[in-house]
Amino acid sequence: MGEKLLGQSARRRSATIPTRLDLRASNVTVAYPNGHVALRDASLTLDGPTICGLLGVNGAGKSTLFKAIMGMVRPAAGEVRLGGHTVAEAQRLNWVAYVPQNEEVDWSFPVSVRDVVMMGRYGYMNGLRIPSAADRAAVEQGLRRVGMQGFVDRQIGQLSGGQKKRVFLARALAQDGRVILLDEPFGGVDVTTQEQIMALLRELRAEGRIILVSTHDLASVPEFCDQVALVKGTVIAAGPTETVFTPTQIARAFGASAAQQAAGQASVSLRPDGDGTTLVVAADGRVLGRLEPQGMPRQP
Numbered sequence: 001m002g003e004k005l006l007g008q009s010a011r012r013r014s015a016t017i018p019t020r021l022d023l024r025a026s027n028v029t030v031a032y033p034n035g036h037v038a039l040r041d042a043s044l045t046l047d048g049p050t051i052c053g054l055l056g057v058n059g060a061g062k063s064t065l066f067k068a069i070m071g072m073v074r075p076a077a078g079e080v081r082l083g084g085h086t087v088a089e090a091q092r093l094n095w096v097a098y099v100p101q102n103e104e105v106d107w108s109f110p111v112s113v114r115d116v117v118m119m120g121r122y123g124y125m126n127g128l129r130i131p132s133a134a135d136r137a138a139v140e141q142g143l144r145r146v147g148m149q150g151f152v153d154r155q156i157g158q159l160s161g162g163q164k165k166r167v168f169l170a171r172a173l174a175q176d177g178r179v180i181l182l183d184e185p186f187g188g189v190d191v192t193t194q195e196q197i198m199a200l201l202r203e204l205r206a207e208g209r210i211i212l213v214s215t216h217d218l219a220s221v222p223e224f225c226d227q228v229a230l231v232k233g234t235v236i237a238a239g240p241t242e243t244v245f246t247p248t249q250i251a252r253a254f255g256a257s258a259a260q261q262a263a264g265q266a267s268v269s270l271r272p273d274g275d276g277t278t279l280v281v282a283a284d285g286r287v288l289g290r291l292e293p294q295g296m297p298r299q300p
C-alpha cells in the first residue's frame with residue numbers, strides 16, 4: 001500500500017515538473033506576530049535556470065523573503081508562485097530546498113549527518129518514513145557531491161561550520177529541489193570551500209534549477225551571480241548583475257558609507273553635495289548617481 005502511494009505521488013511529481021521553472025513573488029508584505037513589517041510590497045521574478053544573489057544589510061528582509069517562498073510565513077498581502085503553483089503546492093511537489101544559516105540550527109540536537117541529509121527525502125516517503133533504496137542512493141550521492149561521504153555517521157554538532165554547511169547542501173541535493181534557497185552559504189567558510197560551493201551552484205544551474213543565494217560577500221557577486229536582487233524592506237532593484245549591481249544601486253541598498261567599501265571594486269567614491277544629497281562619483285570624475293538622504297537614487 002505504502003509503495004503504491006509512493007508510486008502515485010512520484011508519477012504526479014514527474015508529470016507536473018515544467019521544463020522551465022519560474023519563481024514569482026508579487027507584492028509580498030510580511031508582518032511578524034509582534035507587528036513588525038519585515039517586507040512591504042516586495043516583488044521578484046526569476047525565470048530559471050539562474051543564480052540570483054539576494055543582497056542587503058542585516059535586517060533588510062532577505063531571510064523573510066526566503067521564508068515567504070518556503071511557506072514558513074504567510075504574507076499579509078501578495079503571493080508567491082512557483083511554476084504557476086502556490087507555495088503549498090510547490091511544497092507538496094518537493095520543489096523548494098533550503099540551506100539555512102548556521103545560526104538558525106540547533107546543533108545540540110543528536111542527529112547524524114546521514115539523518116540530516118535523509119530529511120531532504122521526507123517529502124518522497126510515506127508516513128512511516130522508511131527510506132527506500134532510491135532515498136538511500138540520493139543521500140549517498142548528495143554527500144558525495146559535497147565531499148562529505150566520509151562523515152556519514154558523525155553527529156552533526158561535531159562538524160566544523162563549513163562542514164555543516166556542506167551537509168545542508170547535501171540535504172538540498174538529496175531533496176532534488178527545483179528551487180534552492182541558500183542563506184549565507186559563504187559565511188565562515190574558507191576560500192576553497194567557497195569555490196567548491198560556487199562550482200556546485202553552477203552545476204545545479206546547468207541542471208535547470210533556480211538558485212537564490214543571500215550573501216554579504218559582495219566581491220564574489222559579479223563572478224557567480226547572473227542576477228541580483230537588492231533588498232531593503234522590499235526589493236528595491238532586481239535584474240541582470242551588470243545592470244543592477246552598479247555603484248548607485250549598491251549605495252542605495254547599503255547606505256552611503258558601506259557603499260564606499262562595497263563598491264570599491266568599481267572605483268567609485270561618495271561625495272556629499274551641498275543640498276544634503278550624496279553624489280556617487282566614478283574614478284574619472286563622472287557623476288554616476290545622486291542619493292537622497294534616505295538612500296533613494298535620482299538621476300545626476
Ligand SMILES: Nc1ncnc2c1ncn2[C@@H]1O[C@H](COP(=O)(O)OP(=O)(O)OP(=O)(O)O)[C@@H](O)[C@H]1O
Nearest residue numbers: 032034036038056057058059060061062063064065
Ligand atoms: N520572528 C520575528 N519576529 C519579529 N521580527 C522579526 C522576526 N524575524 C525577523 N524579524 C525582523 O524582520 C526584519 C528582517 O529580518 P530578516 O531576518 O529577514 O533580515 P535579513 O536581511 O535576513 O538579515 P541578516 O542579513 O541579518 O540575516 C528585521 O528587522 C528583523 O529584526
